Amino acid sequence: MRGQFYFFVISVIFSASVQCSLAGSALQQRLVKSSLLPTSSCIEVANQTQSSVLCTATCLKSHEDIVVSSRHVVSTKCVCCRSLLTGTQFSDTEWITYRHDETLIVYSYCPIGYIIINHSPVITCLRLELMTKNYSGAALGCHADGGNLVRIDSAEKYTIFLQFIASHVPPSVAEIWIQSFRDPNDLNMIWSFHDHTVMPEHCPLETSDMPIETRLRFMIAEGICNDNTPTHFYNSVCEREATTISYL
Structure with missing residues (x-):
C-alpha cells in the first residue's frame, strides 16, 4: 500500500510539472526577450517569483493591457509594464525582460530635473x-x-x-x-x-x-x-x- 501511495504522489507531481512546463512553453512562444529595462511607471505585482515565465503569467493575469514583464534575477521581484513606458528607467541592470511578440514598446524619458507628464496623445x-x-x-x-x-x-x-x-x-x-x-x-x-x-x-x-x-x-x-x-x-x-x- 505504501508503495502505491508513493507512486500516486510521484505521478501527481510529474503530471503537474508537465502541465506547468507545457504552459510555460506555450507562453514563451508569445514572448520575445528584450534588453529594455523597466521604469518607475511599471507596476510591481510580486515580491518573489520562481521564474520569468511565472512573472509574465502573473502580469497577464493581473492586467490585460500589460505587454512587458520583467523579473529581477537577485530579488526575484516581478514588475509589469504597459506599452508606453514613462518615468525613470531602472539603473539596476539585473532584470530579465520579455515583451509580447510584434508589440511596439515606446519608452519616453525627460532630461534630469524635468518631470514627465502625459495625457494621451501629448507627452511633455x-x-x-x-x-x-x-x-x-x-x-x-x-x-x-x-x-x-x-x-x-x-x-x-x-x-x-x-x-x-x-x-x-x-x-x-x-x-x-x-x-x-x-x-x-x-x-x-x-x-x-x-x-x-x-x-x-x-x-x-x-x-x-x-x-x-x-x-x-x-x-x-x-x-x-x-x-x-x-x-x-x-x-x-x-x-x-x-x-x-x-x-x-
Whole structure:
C-alpha cells in the first residue's frame, strides 16, 4: 500500500510539472526577450517569483493591457509594464525582460530635473523654477537648459499643466509665468506665443487689457491666466520635449 501511495504522489507531481512546463512553453512562444529595462511607471505585482515565465503569467493575469514583464534575477521581484513606458528607467541592470511578440514598446524619458507628464496623445517634460524672476529672466532661465516657458497650446497641454501643478508645485507658489505676449499697440489684444503663433484660449483668460500688461501668469488659486507687466517677479514652469525610443 505504501508503495502505491508513493507512486500516486510521484505521478501527481510529474503530471503537474508537465502541465506547468507545457504552459510555460506555450507562453514563451508569445514572448520575445528584450534588453529594455523597466521604469518607475511599471507596476510591481510580486515580491518573489520562481521564474520569468511565472512573472509574465502573473502580469497577464493581473492586467490585460500589460505587454512587458520583467523579473529581477537577485530579488526575484516581478514588475509589469504597459506599452508606453514613462518615468525613470531602472539603473539596476539585473532584470530579465520579455515583451509580447510584434508589440511596439515606446519608452519616453525627460532630461534630469524635468518631470514627465502625459495625457494621451501629448507627452511633455516640465520643470518648476523655484526662484522668482521677471518674465525675461524666466524665459532666459528656461532657454539656458534647452527648454522654453510652458506653452499652453491645447486642451491636453492645459490638463498636463494642471496635473503638474497639483503634484509638483508646493502651496507656497501662487503665480507662474507662462509663455505669452501681446503687442501693446494691437487694438485687437491678440495673445501669442514666442514664435508669434496665436495663443488659443485653453486657459481661462481674464485680462485688464492695460497697454503695459503684455505678459500672462497663471494664478493657481483662481485657476485663471491673467495679464501683468513683464517686470513683476513670479515663479515659472519650463518645458522640454520628451525623448522617445521605440522597441520592436
